Amino acid sequence: RDRATTLAQVLVAADVRGHYSHGLHRLGHYINDVKNNLCDAGTTPTIVKESVSTALVDGNNGLGPVVGKFAMDLAIRKAQTTGIGWVCAKGSNHYGIAGWYTMRAAKQGLVGVSFTNTHPVVVPTRGKQGALGTNPISVAAPAEGDDSFVLDMSTSVVAYGKVEVAHTKNEAIPEGWAVDKHGCMTTSSAECLDGGFIMPLGGPELHSGYKGFGLSMMVEIFCGIMSGSSYGPNLNSLLRKDQPADLSHCFVAVNPAFFAPGFEERLGDLMSHCRNMEPIDTNKPVLVAGDPERARTDQVKKDGGITYHINQVKEAWQLAEYLGVSPMQWI
Secondary structure (H helix, E strand, C coil): CHHHHHHHHHHHHHHHCCCHHHCHHHHHHHHHHHHCCCCCCCCCCEEEEECCCEEEEECCCCCHHHHHHHHHHHHHHHHHHHCEEEEEEEEECCCCCCHHHHHHHHCCCCEEEEEECCCCCECCCCCCCCCECCCCEEEEEECCCCCEEEEEECCECCCHHHHHHHHHCCCCCCCCCEECCCCCEECCHHHHHCCCEECECCCCHHHCHHHHHHHHHHHHHHHHHCCCCCCHHHCCCCCCCCCCCCEEEEEEEECHHHCCCCHHHHHHHHHHHHHCCCCCCCCCCCCCCCHHHHHHHHHHHHHCCCCCCHHHHHHHHHHHHHHCCCCCCCC
């Protein structure tokens, strides 16, 4: 139950914050991995080696959120004692939104950092085959009051799951998101999912896509390479369903109290300055990282629940039938 609860918390948090690509949409993927014995839902992560401020964790092919929570909380404990905690985890699976882990650190007055590698679905600059994953980066830091900075971004133009969600809704995708299996730009979500790939952050070389690809490789250094696990093109393709994902993560917690005093006040001042700047459109105020998700969370509270597309509701109903559990009730 505790493992299932952790998974549920991560998936619901994604939908509450508006990241539908990593929420309920992903539940079927987790269930398929468990049903097909590609993921051990009952295992416990173990510490392979550690120092006072670092650790290497083996996820033992467990649920990604279970591995991630274990590793992030370990980094937090080390940072509270030594000022910094740096934990790499290998042998894991899809861990949901990267921000869920960094926010755990920020809620305890720490700066949290989280990375993960993913399946090779992103083409390098000048390439037409996938080499690295969407490899997200998240940084969360506490500010004055209950405010916080929460960056949660992929190093690709878009998360792969957003293409899947567009396909579920029978929608086209914006130009610049993806290429088809021949390496040509496409606005068809079906063509992207049929052997196509995602573009790195920035898109083509003209728009500095090499910067996004460089960030993706940086994430890979901290994850697969530093943990001594699979990396880049050595990771399984999304099309392979017969082997464990073998993903790696990296979690960092930094204690600002070990540095100059007044961290939260200065961060709050910087964010307030940006938010109060004159916008181009008076109906669209200047934002800082985390503001859109905060607004979405407030809207969910106002609505009394999460609003889903009807096709997503149908998928959840079919999944409930498959599992023999009561389907969600909706209004």
